[in-house]
Amino acid sequence: MSTDLAAGAPPAGGAGRPAARRRPDLRLSARGLGTVVRLELRQRVRSTRWLVALAVWVAVIALVTVLVGLAFASEDLLGPDPVGQGPLVFSLIVFLVLSMGLLVSPALAATAVNGDRAAGTLAPLQVTLLSPLEIALGKLVAAWVASLVLLLAAAPFLVWAYAQGDVALGAVLSTLVLTALVLAVVCAIGLGWSAVCARPAASAVLTYVSVASLCFLSPLVFALTAPMVLTDEQVTVREQDFTGVTQEFDDRGNLIGEEPPCVEAVRTQPVFHSERTWWLLALSPYVVVADAAPRPPVDPRTGLTTFDPLSGIREGVRAARLGPQPEDYDFCTRSEAEFAAQEAARRERLDGARAVWPWGLGANLALGALGVAAAARRLQVPYGELARGTRVA
Amino acid sequence: MTAPVSSHPPPAGPFAAAAAGGVLARGVRRTFRGSVAVDAVDLDVPPGQVTALIGPNGSGKTTLLLVLAGLLVPDAGAVTVAGVDLRADPVTARARVGWMPDVHGTWDSLTSREVLATVADAYRMPRDAAAARVGELLELVHLTELADRPAHVLSRGQKQRLGLARAIVHSPAVLLLDEPASGLDPRSRVELRDTLRALAASGAAVLVSSHVLAELDELADRAVFVAHGRTVDVREDVQRGGTGGAAATARRYRLRALDDGALARALADLGAPGTPVAGGTDVVVATEAAAADLVARLVGAGVPLVSFAPAAGALEQVYLDLDDGERR
Ligand SMILES: Nc1ncnc2c1ncn2[C@@H]1O[C@H](COP(=O)(O)OP(=O)(O)O)[C@@H](O)[C@H]1O
Ligand SMILES: [Mg+2]
Numbered sequence: 278m279s280t281d282l283a284a285g286a287p288p289a290g291g292a293g294r295p296a297a298r299r300r301p302d303l304r305l306s307a308r309g310l311g312t313v314v315r316l317e318l319r320q321r322v323r324s325t326r327w328l329v330a331l332a333v334w335v336a337v338i339a340l341v342t343v344l345v346g347l348a349f350a351s352e353d354l355l356g357p358d359p360v361g362q363g364p365l366v367f368s369l370i371v372f373l374v375l376s377m378g379l380l381v382s383p384a385l386a387a388t389a390v391n392g393d394r395a396a397g398t399l400a401p402l403q404v405t406l407l408s409p410l411e412i413a414l415g416k417l418v419a420a421w422v423a424s425l426v427l428l429l430a431a432a433p434f435l436v437w438a439y440a441q442g443d444v445a446l447g448a449v450l451s452t453l454v455l456t457a458l459v460l461a462v463v464c465a466i467g468l469g470w471s472a473v474c475a476r477p478a479a480s481a482v483l484t485y486v487s488v489a490s491l492c493f494l495s496p497l498v499f500a501l502t503a504p505m506v507l508t509d510e511q512v513t514v515r516e517q518d519f520t521g522v523t524q525e526f527d528d529r530g531n532l533i534g535e536e537p538p539c540v541e542a543v544r545t546q547p548v549f550h551s552e553r554t555w556w557l558l559a560l561s562p563y564v565v566v567a568d569a570a571p572r573p574p575v576d577p578r579t580g581l582t583t584f585d586p587l588s589g590i591r592e593g594v595r596a597a598r599l600g601p602q603p604e605d606y607d608f609c610t611r612s613e614a615e616f617a618a619q620e621a622a623r624r625e626r627l628d629g630a631r632a633v634w635p636w637g638l639g640a641n642l643a644l645g646a647l648g649v650a651a652a653a654r655r656l657q658v659p660y661g662e663l664a665r666g667t668r669v670a
Numbered sequence: 671m672t673a674p675v676s677s678h679p680p681p682a683g684p685f686a687a688a689a690a691g692g693v694l695a696r697g698v699r700r701t702f703r704g705s706v707a708v709d710a711v712d713l714d715v716p717p718g719q720v721t722a723l724i725g726p727n728g729s730g731k732t733t734l735l736l737v738l739a740g741l742l743v744p745d746a747g748a749v750t751v752a753g754v755d756l757r758a759d760p761v762t763a764r765a766r767v768g769w770m771p772d773v774h775g776t777w778d779s780l781t782s783r784e785v786l787a788t789v790a791d792a793y794r795m796p797r798d799a800a801a802a803r804v805g806e807l808l809e810l811v812h813l814t815e816l817a818d819r820p821a822h823v824l825s826r827g828q829k830q831r832l833g834l835a836r837a838i839v840h841s842p843a844v845l846l847l848d849e850p851a852s853g854l855d856p857r858s859r860v861e862l863r864d865t866l867r868a869l870a871a872s873g874a875a876v877l878v879s880s881h882v883l884a885e886l887d888e889l890a891d892r893a894v895f896v897a898h899g900r901t902v903d904v905r906e907d908v909q910r911g912g913t914g915g916a917a918a919t920a921r922r923y924r925l926r927a928l929d930d931g932a933l934a935r936a937l938a939d940l941g942a943p944g945t946p947v948a949g950g951t952d953v954v955v956a957t958e959a960a961a962a963d964l965v966a967r968l969v970g971a972g973v974p975l976v977s978f979a980p981a982a983g984a985l986e987q988v989y990l991d992l993d994d995g996e997r998r
Pocket of ligand 2: 733
């Protein structure tokens with residue numbers, strides 16, 4: 278017994294806390310998790326503010342969807358029966374739902390821990406048999422369920438957009454699943470900040486900053502670092518050989534006579550090594566959702582895929598990941614048929630290129646896990662040092 | 671390893687008796703970023719008794735209770751709670767401790783019944799047993815009528831009663847209450863006192879922190895006084911005037927008689943000169959026996975004595991002595 282006392286004796290300096298710090302408490306049970314989830318959901322769902330938020334959410338999405346529908350129904354915009362209208366409408370609705378989800382989800386979790394602490398309802402949970410992981414994950418699951426309800430409320434609008442035609446059914450599913458996962462990540466990041474920051478206002482701001490950084494800052498950094506991966510290299514280019522050729526054009530500017538022949542030449546060219554920085558793009562939730570959506574079917578009238586923002590993002594990031602390709606240095610003018618063939622080859626290569634979204638999703642999930650781990654660590658009692666500006670209860 | 675706890679010699683006795691339950695704390699110290707909140711507290715909370723933790727604002731009562739409740743790591747010291755070493759097995763200790771904080775936060779969208787059911791769930795109590803226990807507790811704290819209304823309609827005192835129920839859902843062996851009586855109306859105070867006495871009678875070790883001494887006089891069996899984060903005095907048996915303090919002081923009694931002159935003369939004759947004050951005459955008497963003796967002599971001397979009572983509550987007197995008018 279006296280050794281117990283010795284272990285508890287003040288260390289020489291008096292400032293440090295002895296080795297009681299701290300085996301992580303990793304207990305996790307379904308019952309404990311369920312207790313926290315039920316508590317959190319009851320506490321949230323009953324507050325009328327939440328129902329108002331849900332109503333506003335549906336109203337905003339409905340309004341934008343109706344506007345999109347009206348815009349495309351008017352023949353002035355794209356002419357009668359425009360090609361590619363379905364994928365375009367679908368893309369817009371996907372971006373709308375994802376953006377709204379990214380805007381609202383932080384609010385669901387970003388004050389989960391410090392808000393409770395301020396309200397005096399955190400410590401009474403911590404003194405029970407609930408483990409820090411159960412409290413952290415329970416809060417995460419509850420916030421996620423709330424954001425899933427929002428997503429589900431938005432699903433009919435996605436289905437409506439799908440019904441506009443030319444969209445792969447898989448795109449609806451991948452969008453819903455990946456948006457759900459992205460929202461879980463956002464909730465987890467908010468939870469982490471709410472445990473790290475003393476003040477709810479600070480954690481809310483940091484959560485929004487984190488989400489905005491993921492969405493927009495990482496593509497921006499990709500663009501800004503482009504000069505750093507732009508190197509002058511010797512590359513083989515295909516170009517027209519104009520030596521000894523005089524070109525003549527008719528009144529309408531069409532070339533008279535033969536095209537000059539194509540020749541290969543070795544030249545020093547700036548080469549954009551985007552294969553070194555593509556992962557910056559992959560971090561963005563927009564890229565994750567867009568890249569995972571299957572390509573719309575080829576338009577039977579043109580034999581080409583139509584352009585829509587989702588496919589645009591997907592092709593852009595996959596091309597970035599592949600890095601420079603031979604046809605980037607093919608400067609020969611081509612016939613329509615040549616162009617179509619090259620376009621088909623390019624698309625095939627991009628379709629064959631490995632997907633980018635698993636990397637982005639993986640990185641996002643890792644960030645979310647970091648948030649949960651931070652929260653669980655901060656929730657473990659007994660506390661050693663308290664964060665500045667916080668009290669226990 | 672040698673124990674540099676020279677001021678607290680390892681008391682094999684109390685720690686050997688730790689299995690008996692209650693709280694045993696030795697040399698507890700806790701700082702916040704260098705500022706000392708609890709300096710060196712020794713505290714025993716025996717089962718079956720109500721122990722009062724008394725000290726001025728800022729003397730470290732709340733911090734000490736947080737350490738005992740398993741929310742704060744002590745910088746130094748050893749704590750055994752309900753037979754469990756807090757450092758070695760904090761989770762088991764938590765299962766045996768009930769803690770009522772001094773802030774009465776509650777999940778305000780939940781009903782009182784749900785609040786208690788949630789806490790029962792959090793302590794892993796079997797569901798059907800929990801439901802019965804919740805009903806019983808609601809009855810105990812007189813919230814049955816409000817049981818199914820959201821907690822935000824509760825008044826401060828009602829919230830506090832809910833807080834008490836929340837702290838004892840799992841029938842803890844050790845109950846820690848941080849200023850439980852502040853904000854309660856007189857009836858609720860009496861009920862709180864009866865509830866805590868009943869819990870103690872059923873074997874729980876109850877620790878009540880407060881600086882409202884009047885309510886503790888009738889509640890506590892023992893009193894532990896802290897000041898500046900240190901245990902400064904311990905009184906056993908406070909219901910009977912208080913004994914065994916480290917500085918067992920003589921007690922001041924206030925006397926009133928129909929004839930003040932006769933009283934003053936009689937006191938002077940008996941060698942116990944009184945001090946005239948607004949409400950009568952004050953006399954300092956060493957022990958209760960001496961007080962009884964003094965009454966008999968005064969009456970015997972024919973003084974028309976009207977009242978003979980302690981000038982201040984037993985606890986109040988000690989408190990005022992140690993407070994020295996100094997607050998943090
Ligand atoms: N979380 C904290 N951070 C810094 N100082 C604290 C903290 N909690 C308490 N203190 C300080 O410790 C001392 C004791 O506080 P407390 O335990 O609340 O006293 P009491 O409950 O007896 O009024 C006070 O001086 C207080 O300012
Ligand atoms: Mg206090």
